[in-house]
Amino acid sequence: MADTLLCLNSGSSSLKFGLYERDDGLALRARGKIEKIGIEPYLLAKSADGEVIAERRWAKAEDMSHESLLAELLAGIEARIGHDLVGVGHRVVHGGANHAEPVRVTQALLTELARYNPLAPLHQPHNLSAIHAVAALRPGIAQVAVFDTAFHQTQPPVATRIALPRHIIDEGVRRYGFHGISYEYVAQQLGGLDPALLGGRVIAAHLGNGASLCAMQAGRSIDTTMGFTALDGLVMGSRCGNIDPGVLLYLFQQDGMDAARVENLLYRESGLLGVSGLSSDMRTLFDSDAPAAKEAIELFVYRVARESGALIASLGGLDGIVFTAGIGENSPEIRSLICARLSFLGIELDEAANRANAAVISTPASRIAVRVIPTDEERMIALHTDALLTREAA
Ligand code: AMP
Numbered sequence: 001m002a003d004t005l006l007c008l009n010s011g012s013s014s015l016k017f018g019l020y021e022r023d024d025g026l027a028l029r030a031r032g033k034i035e036k037i038g039i040e041p042y043l044l045a046k047s048a049d050g051e052v053i054a055e056r057r058w059a060k061a062e063d064m065s066h067e068s069l070l071a072e073l074l075a076g077i078e079a080r081i082g083h084d085l086v087g088v089g090h091r092v093v094h095g096g097a098n099h100a101e102p103v104r105v106t107q108a109l110l111t112e113l114a115r116y117n118p119l120a121p122l123h124q125p126h127n128l129s130a131i132h133a134v135a136a137l138r139p140g141i142a143q144v145a146v147f148d149t150a151f152h153q154t155q156p157p158v159a160t161r162i163a164l165p166r167h168i169i170d171e172g173v174r175r176y177g178f179h180g181i182s183y184e185y186v187a188q189q190l191g192g193l194d195p196a197l198l199g200g201r202v203i204a205a206h207l208g209n210g211a212s213l214c215a216m217q218a219g220r221s222i223d224t225t226m227g228f229t230a231l232d233g234l235v236m237g238s239r240c241g242n243i244d245p246g247v248l249l250y251l252f253q254q255d256g257m258d259a260a261r262v263e264n265l266l267y268r269e270s271g272l273l274g275v276s277g278l279s280s281d282m283r284t285l286f287d288s289d290a291p292a293a294k295e296a297i298e299l300f301v302y303r304v305a306r307e308s309g310a311l312i313a314s315l316g317g318l319d320g321i322v323f324t325a326g327i328g329e330n331s332p333e334i335r336s337l338i339c340a341r342l343s344f345l346g347i348e349l350d351e352a353a354n355r356a357n358a359a360v361i362s363t364p365a366s367r368i369a370v371r372v373i374p375t376d377e378e379r380m381i382a383l384h385t386d387a388l389l390t391r392e393a394a
Contacts, residue, residue: 004029004081005389006074007381009091010130012122013037015069017045018378019077022086026382029081034069041069053080066126067133074137087142088134089385091181091377093123093230095147097172102150102384104392105131105143113145119229120178122267142392144385151180151187154220159314162228175232177224179206183214185380186324189373191219193359197369200319203311205304206375207334208325209237209280213304215311223314225307231266234307235300237280240270272296282327282334301334305341318345320369329374330357339370 003022008015013036019029030053032045041064045054054076058064078084090105094116103109110128117124131143160175183204190198202216211234215223225233225242235241243266251257257265273280276296278288285293312318321342327334332354339349346367354361362370 002081002083003086004077004083005087005089005382005385006077006085007089007091007378007385008130008134009377009381010066010126012126013039015066015073015130016378017073018382019081020379020382020386022386026379026386028379030077031378034073037066037069038064043069043073066129067136070130070133071137074134085138085141087144087385087389088138089144089146089381090127090131091148091381092127092131092145093120093148093178094176095145095149096176097174099145099147100150100153102144102146102388104388105135105145109145121263123230142389144381144388146181146381146384148178148180149176151184152177152214152221152224155222155224159223173228175224175227177212177214177221178226178230179210179212179214179224180221181377181380182206182324182375183216183221185375185377186322186373187216187219188380190322190371193373194320194369194371197320197371201312201315201317202320202322203308203315203318204322204324205308205328205338206325207234207304207323207328207331210239211236211241211300211304211325211327213307213311215315217315223311225311235275235296235303236271237282238268238271238273240266240274241303272300275299282331286331286333297334297337301337301341304338308338308342312345318368320371321347322371322373324373324375329372332357335361335370335372342368 005020005022007018015034018031021027021029028048030045030047032043034041034043036042040060041058043054043056047053092113096116113128134141134143162174164173186204187198198219204214204216206212210230212224212226214221231239233241248262251262271280272285276285276293278290278293279285285297323335335354336349339347347370348363348366349370350361350363357372360371
């Protein structure tokens with residue numbers, strides 16, 4: 001009987017999943033997504049070769065909680081594979097300062113991780129509620145937490161320090177960094193494609209709805225644009241990115257906002273959505289003629305280039321750039337605009353390769369290699385879950 005692992009990436013209104021066979025080099029068996037949870041959930045699952053194997057819409061009247069949807073998902077998967085799952089791996093956005101590696105889920109771990117809910121309100125509570133739901137539905141199943149912060153534990157202390165009084169730093173107020181599961185996957189892939197470049201100084205740009213940059217030296221994170229929370233750094237779909245802290249004082253003192261209002265403003269109403277007044281979705285902005293949509297795109301690009309400058313200083317130079325995630329993998333326009341701003345580094349883009357979303361989009365003469373590597377966070381979670389369960393069984 002084949003051992004099958006389920007990997008879950010649970011968000012506020014979506015649940016992405018991947019199903020992997022352990023005894024066949026972790027072959028992908030199926031992947032899919034439940035979208036619009038809380039509104040009108042819609043499930044679409046495909047086999048490894050892209051064939052639709054399950055599609056379902058839930059009517060408004062049905063119980064549509066994460067737990068009831070997960071119950072149906074687990075039952076559907078087990079009916080299809082004909083046996084029980086051996087483990088479930090979860091993306092957990094915030095692992096705090098204590099976790100540089102994935103860990104087996106225990107009650108004590110869940111209590112510890114719940115402390116980080118306020119630091120990642122868009123993700124952490126939903127990541128943890130998926131773990132609770134699986135524990136309630138399948139009490140005996142092994143669950144593994146894989147952290148987005150873990151890859152960045154290699155940052156030197158100077159990169160993680162925040163210039164606040166010691167007693168606040170001692171509470172754990174420091175820069176952590178996120179998107180680590182994606183960066184680890186990208187680093188592994190780059191190691192296979194271009195080991196010499198992985199051994200050098202690389203900026204990996206995870207540009208999706210959430211967006212960040214990671215400075216990698218010899219494949220390890222030494223700096224990144226996200227910090228204490230996933231609000232910091234680049235302009236994102238609906239998050240502001242780095243901002244003068246004086247603006248927050250202004251919002252509290254002059255506009256009379258309370259903390260909940262400011263949290264909502266910074267996480268859900270800012271970024272591309274706030275600047276464009278139209279959408280958090282890059283494709284929608286490209287399709288629009290509105291001047292504010294163009295300004296949002298211009299600001300997004302400007303800030304990627306500006307933050308790249310900071311990370312190049314951290315790295316002491318640059319050998320390559322790797323684009324990944326929804327925008328990074330699919331938008332030749334954004335890649336071209338960013339590389340144009342960084343052309344002073346000696347970047348030469350092969351525009352035809354760029355338009356084709358090719359693996360290498362720089363010319364042979366370019367001083368900086370520019371690559372596109374599709375990320376696969378679910379697979380990285382599967383690799384870690386498999387490795388941990390194998391170690392435990394040894
Ligand atoms: P992710 O969070 O990685 O799924 O990325 C979502 C973002 O990728 C959204 O802003 C999408 O509009 C953007 N995206 C996906 N495909 C394209 C494309 N072809 N051109 C521009 N943006 C895209």
